[in-house]
Amino acid sequence: MNLLTDTLGMTELWANVVIMLIVCTIVFAVFALMSGITSWAERRIAGRMQSRYGCNRVGPFGILQFVADAVKLILKEDLIPDGADRFLYKITPYLCLMGVLATLVVLPLGSRAMIVADLNVGVLYFISITSIVVIGILMAGWSSNNKWSLLGGMRSAAQIVSYEIPVAMALLTPILIAGSLSMGDLLDSQGWLPWEWAAFQTPFSALAFFVFFIGSLAEGNRTPFDLPEAESELVSGFNTEYSGFRFAVFFMAEYGNVFLIGLSTTALFLGGPNLPGFLQGNPFLSVAVMMLKTFFVMFVVIWLRWTLPRFRIDQLMDLSWKYLLPCALIAFFGQSVFMLVAHEIPAITPITAIVVFIVFLLTMVKFFGRIRTNYKEQSIPVGLN
Amino acid sequence: MNAYFNNIKNGIQTVFEGMSISLASFFVHPVTIQYPEDDISSAENLKKTYKGQLGPMPENYRGILDVDLSICTACQLCVKACPIDCIVIDAVKCDKSKVQGTKAEKPAVKTRTCTRFDIHMGKCMFCGLCTLACPTGAIAHTKVFEMNKFQLQDLVLPFVSEDEKEKAIKRDSELKAEAAAAKAAKAAKEAEKTEEEK
Amino acid sequence: MTSELKTEHITINMGPQHPSTHGVIRFVIKTDGEIIHECDPDVGYLHRGIEKIAESVTWQGFVPFTDRVDYVASMNANWAYCLAVEKMLGTEVPERAEYIRVIAGELNRISSHLVAIGAADMDMGAITPFVQFLREREYINDLLEMICGARLTYNYYSIGGVNYDIPEGYSKKVTGFLDHFEVAVEQMHRLVTYNQIFINRFANVGAVSPEMAMDYNFVGPNLRGSGVKYDVRRNKPYSIYDKLDFEIPIGTASVGTLGDCYDRYFVRVEEIRESVKILRQCLQQIPAGEIQGKVKNAIKPPVGHKYVRTETPRGDTGYFIYSDGKTSPSRLKIRTGSFTGMSIIPELARNIFIADLVAIIGSLDIVAPELDR
Numbered sequence: 034m035n036l037l038t039d040t041l042g043m044t045e046l047w048a049n050v051v052i053m054l055i056v057c058t059i060v061f062a063v064f065a066l067m068s069g070i071t072s073w074a075e076r077r078i079a080g081r082m083q084s085r086y087g088c089n090r091v092g093p094f095g096i097l098q099f100v101a102d103a104v105k106l107i108l109k110e111d112l113i114p115d116g117a118d119r120f121l122y123k124i125t126p127y128l129c130l131m132g133v134l135a136t137l138v139v140l141p142l143g144s145r146a147m148i149v150a151d152l153n154v155g156v157l158y159f160i161s162i163t164s165i166v167v168i169g170i171l172m173a174g175w176s177s178n179n180k181w182s183l184l185g186g187m188r189s190a191a192q193i194v195s196y197e198i199p200v201a202m203a204l205l206t207p208i209l210i211a212g213s214l215s216m217g218d219l220l221d222s223q224g225w226l227p228w229e230w231a232a233f234q235t236p237f238s239a240l241a242f243f244v245f246f247i248g249s250l251a252e253g254n255r256t257p258f259d260l261p262e263a264e265s266e267l268v269s270g271f272n273t274e275y276s277g278f279r280f281a282v283f284f285m286a287e288y289g290n291v292f293l294i295g296l297s298t299t300a301l302f303l304g305g306p307n308l309p310g311f312l313q314g315n316p317f318l319s320v321a322v323m324m325l326k327t328f329f330v331m332f333v334v335i336w337l338r339w340t341l342p343r344f345r346i347d348q349l350m351d352l353s354w355k356y357l358l359p360c361a362l363i364a365f366f367g368q369s370v371f372m373l374v375a376h377e378i379p380a381i382t383p384i385t386a387i388v389v390f391i392v393f394l395l396t397m398v399k400f401f402g403r404i405r406t407n408y409k410e411q412s413i414p415v416g417l418n
Numbered sequence: 419m420n421a422y423f424n425n426i427k428n429g430i431q432t433v434f435e436g437m438s439i440s441l442a443s444f445f446v447h448p449v450t451i452q453y454p455e456d457d458i459s460s461a462e463n464l465k466k467t468y469k470g471q472l473g474p475m476p477e478n479y480r481g482i483l484d485v486d487l488s489i490c491t492a493c494q495l496c497v498k499a500c501p502i503d504c505i506v507i508d509a510v511k512c513d514k515s516k517v518q519g520t521k522a523e524k525p526a527v528k529t530r531t532c533t534r535f536d537i538h539m540g541k542c543m544f545c546g547l548c549t550l551a552c553p554t555g556a557i558a559h560t561k562v563f564e565m566n567k568f569q570l571q572d573l574v575l576p577f578v579s580e581d582e583k584e585k586a587i588k589r590d591s592e593l594k595a596e597a598a599a600a601k602a603a604k605a606a607k608e609a610e611k612t613e614e615e616k
Numbered sequence: 617m618t619s620e621l622k623t624e625h626i627t628i629n630m631g632p633q634h635p636s637t638h639g640v641i642r643f644v645i646k647t648d649g650e651i652i653h654e655c656d657p658d659v660g661y662l663h664r665g666i667e668k669i670a671e672s673v674t675w676q677g678f679v680p681f682t683d684r685v686d687y688v689a690s691m692n693a694n695w696a697y698c699l700a701v702e703k704m705l706g707t708e709v710p711e712r713a714e715y716i717r718v719i720a721g722e723l724n725r726i727s728s729h730l731v732a733i734g735a736a737d738m739d740m741g742a743i744t745p746f747v748q749f750l751r752e753r754e755y756i757n758d759l760l761e762m763i764c765g766a767r768l769t770y771n772y773y774s775i776g777g778v779n780y781d782i783p784e785g786y787s788k789k790v791t792g793f794l795d796h797f798e799v800a801v802e803q804m805h806r807l808v809t810y811n812q813i814f815i816n817r818f819a820n821v822g823a824v825s826p827e828m829a830m831d832y833n834f835v836g837p838n839l840r841g842s843g844v845k846y847d848v849r850r851n852k853p854y855s856i857y858d859k860l861d862f863e864i865p866i867g868t869a870s871v872g873t874l875g876d877c878y879d880r881y882f883v884r885v886e887e888i889r890e891s892v893k894i895l896r897q898c899l900q901q902i903p904a905g906e907i908q909g910k911v912k913n914a915i916k917p918p919v920g921h922k923y924v925r926t927e928t929p930r931g932d933t934g935y936f937i938y939s940d941g942k943t944s945p946s947r948l949k950i951r952t953g954s955f956t957g958m959s960i961i962p963e964l965a966r967n968i969f970i971a972d973l974v975a976i977i978g979s980l981d982i983v984a985p986e987l988d989r
Contacts, residue, residue: 082443083747085450180628184649184970257741257813260971340440340807341433342814343741345971346650356426400438407442410799416792417473417758429812439807440744449751473758473789478780480765501677545680545771550779559765 068289069099075335082339109277121176126282132165133286140296143320144306145217155216160201167193177274185271189261195353200248202361206241206368207231220305228390230304235385237367242302244361253290257341295327480544480559485577489519490556492530496548504541508534510590519554533583540573632661639984655965663988670948675915683769686986689728691720692928694773700924700935701775704917712905713777714856719898722891727756728929729884736978737808745808776909787899819872822964822976832960835953836931841867841880848927862890877979954986
């Protein structure tokens, strides 16, 4: 900053603009790279869960597959369907991408110092800017001049709009714990130990964590909520008529959204980049811890996609309005009552956190037991050779 | 009300069970055979990589057809058995000989030889009816399945080469001449005999 | 003064090329966005004239064509035709050949049901179970490849017996496979068949009452899913099925109404378990002997006609043969279970979601080559 104002003699305004452009380019580069790596990871993980290799031809372990995909998509013919609304058709992919990218500005890529813009209403901005994607999807469905795309677009708009409400309500719980809407304050209110994370503070915040996670899946059109792009019914829904680079932009937006789900869940509920006291302030370690937790959440998102069948549209709406919204309200109400009680008896907070964490650990132990049994069952040899 | 909570409980239970099964599958060794690199006809190789899970290509695999003309008796049973008429055979007479095929216990008698044995692999449906009909085992399936060609005409496999065909035609005309000569000599002898009797 | 908003139904074409219809079938759907008002199936895109081809090939030579009538379960299709011709000729099939026929037929039944279940799962969005079922089917393909040399269109049965004998050590390999298979397929069912989301998609959808099923001439697992206990292997037994001990599973409305998609799906799941039982019995009881009955080289059945039914995985396949005493059939008609299953779709597809239509087609187990021969 000083470099630019003093040596190059720019005004402060221009220096700010230049710095912002550089930072945004870096963030966009990280986003594009992570979206490509997510698509590679999805294909590899899907392959291994189905007893086959994923992509393993292009580059070592197939890691350059997304580069090959991008090159192929750029080289394709630019096709606009007959009768489509040309202007809307052309700007829609960029609208969807913008909705996803703009949320990256408030999310931490590492420690608190690595948030591009630490607004004091960061969480509010985060929830509201993702709604631009709805407009993008509706426009995509309408401007394609294709009845299947229209159906996909309408379904998706209904789905995303109705899942915004439980997500926003579920977010109120960590806001209550932190006491402010700013993302940096939310990171500081959590510690580095698992029972100091916002997810395990009280049973109500654990409930809010699950509601937020499931709602984010629905916002990102991921299975089990991927009815708008259901391959077996709508031939890829609202992006049926998009090919070439426009499809690449949709693709990047969708997989980038997975990365975003990981980042936001980690930052808001799983303790973000917090490190133990003696290691604090180390930028590389904080980025590493953040990315590690993000990759774990992304693995769970991909894992869910390849396990569960998808919901029908009315069951989806039922889930949002009849199951998730009451849970989010109960979580908020319960958390506020708990905090009133904790104001009187301060000792109750760490005890509840440790109890919730132990319950979670026991569930995980049982879960790993099931995994071991299932693995043994699948490994009974066939002996055909 | 009960149904509501039951729904939630069942949902969570089955989702967790499903997730545990997926993750267990994640650690199982993949069963894909990486085709050009792995040699699928070798049973030893598959045993090493896939630990007895996948069967090798069996010996009686119905691959591309191959004809052994030395034991073919040109009986044309395969032509009659083929439902698609993709085998074409032209046969001429040849010296009588005995051929021992792979199928029959007794040797077969060969009186005719082929001057043309074409199989159109583009039409063939690999049903194996011709191999079942052949009495000596001359026509048989091999284990080869990679048989691409660049032109459709190249898929018609000719099994009789040009000089074999010429040799057979020459021998056939020689045999016909000998038969005609023998017939003429016999007729002359008959005429002499009747003249003598007169 | 009220003014009504004028709405129209849009006509969508779930065309011949579509990821979810199992093959090339076309549906013309009139919908108002999500609810279907009318559905009109359009079949015939895969018609190859197999019945007409039969009039120009010999009786023996038609067997490979029956493979292609239903290529997912081609052993049973072979068997249906060979049984019909044998009944006309009056040939006797040796007992060892009968046992081998049952083994091959039941292995193929398991493999066909795995495809049916897997495809229904994939239409619902669960892609992993489909691939895992196909992995199990690969082992069955390997087993069947050992006895006849081909993986999909077997041409294994001939009129009077089977073409090749089973190799050495086959029984041990099949039992080894069955030990692995029973456990692995149960695991797959825990992944998808008992999953609450899947049950919500399939229960109470497309319910067919027993009376309606019989009116529309349903056969096979579709009929048994509606609660009617009818199986050609029990009611009109052929081959050695009367010596084997197995149950006939029927739909019982365990979740939802009787005859809904889940019942039909679950009947197939249970039939796989029954086939495993049959296979184990057969492998123990198989006798030594010949594999081919006494049949002339050029078959010429006496003049007349016959209609023979067998239980293929898709229902009750009937072959009507009319012979003029010549070396080729004079008329051959194949009656398949998919065709009758298709006839009920316009009736069931009123006031349901498009997603439900996909579920119904998946549960009826319609394969296009069997639909239009």
